[in-house]
Amino acid sequence: MQEKAITATYTDVLNYIGYLRKLQLHPKSLRNNLFAIKIYYRYLVQTGKRTDHPCQKTISTRPDKPKYRSRKFVQPASIGRII
Secondary structure (H helix, E strand, O other): OOHHHHHOOHHHHHHHHHHHHHOOOOHHHHHHHHHHHHHHHHHHHHOOOOOOOOOOOOOOOOOOOOOOOOOOOOOHHHHHHHO
16 A cells, blocks of 8 residues: 555545546546545545545546536427427
8 A cells, every 4th residue: 555545635636636637538537547546545444544535525527517417307388399
């Protein structure tokens, strides 16, 4: 285990995600990296190597994408065209 993993902060994880963005990785690759990081820190907490989880907060791999999407509902007038 690396020493940095024991002392890393939320900001360190964000900086690492920023570094991965600069490498222009595919968004799915960024998500997979973040998922692996979260699993690793969960493991460190469960084994007692850390007392906190630095990336427990939600981290988006796509800062330009809104967190919540507005849902578009079908208007009653357009149901006839759909059916």
